Amino acid sequence: MDSKTEKRNVLITGCSSGIGRALALEFHQRGYAVWATARNIESIRDLTDHPVQVLALDVRNEQQVDEVVQHILVRDGHIDILINNAGYGSMGPLIDMPGEELEHQFSTNVFAPMALIRKVAPHMCARKQGTIVNIGSVSGVLFTPFSGSYCASKAAFNALSDVLRMELKPFGVRVVTVQPGAVQSRFADNASRVLEQVFKPDSLYMPIEAKVRARANASQDNPTPVDHFCQNLVNKLESGRSLNIIRLANGSLAFPLLKALLPTAILEKVLSKMFGLNRLR
Secondary structure, three states: OOHHHOOOEEEEOOOOOHHHHHHHHHHHHOOOEEEEEEOOHHHOHHHHHOOOEEEEOOOOOHHHHHHHHHHHHHHHOOOOEEEEOOOOOOOOOHHHOOHHHHHHHHHHHHHHHHHHHHHHHHHHHHHOOEEEEEEOOHHHOOOOOOOHHHHHHHHHHHHHHHHHHHHHHHHOEEEEEEOOOEEOOOHHHHHHHHHHHHOOOOOOOHHHHHHHHHHHOHHHOOOEOHHHHHHHHHHHHOOOOOOOEEOOOEOOOHHHHHHHHOOHHHHHHHHHHHOOHHHHO
16 A cells, blocks of 8 residues: 555644644544644644654645645645644624734634635545544634624634535535534633733723623633543544534533524523623613
């Protein structure tokens, strides 16, 4: 057998911490050739001890995207699994958010993974096989105050995944959308840092400042351990079952259920009270 096709490989973005890093280790333990990427390669350099192949990749840089994909294709001859995990969490009241912050949110969570898919999918289609795993979020299903930018970007990514699943299926390429709930990670720390840049002392929402800040940290309220999440995710991906949407971790089932069952007026009333908006009247 050609050495370039002996081992299934996986390309993962956003491996500096959290889900991306844990997935790189989980796939490696299961015998895959893993290509782990991150914007700061020093943050993943230690993964080579396992060994895992590491590459620098700023997902918003299309030239880097092209270079990474071409490097892997030259080395391995193919890409079996692409996992779009790199993401960015912009939190804060929408009317406080500068336009460039909203653009950054969509650039990272929507445009960047699509650029990578455009590079990888044609090669998968030519081989009539391959899997694209898009890490979305239940925040793209149930929308909450003070996370509108993030929720909107994940909703857009969920929609793109649904369409890609239909469009690529005739060519033997599987598209799986993962919508995690709360998973142990640094997401809350990063989201809080972004909030500091957006949330100003003159904000109309300063009277409920604690609620605004609590939303930035909500992903770490009783989170599912990241190793447990990744083990379950890879188990499902390897199960051989036809999977469209995978929901795992705390809240991943309950929140979409609330969205589906509660009338909009009631749901918004509940969320408004939960986030203190009723106190602003």
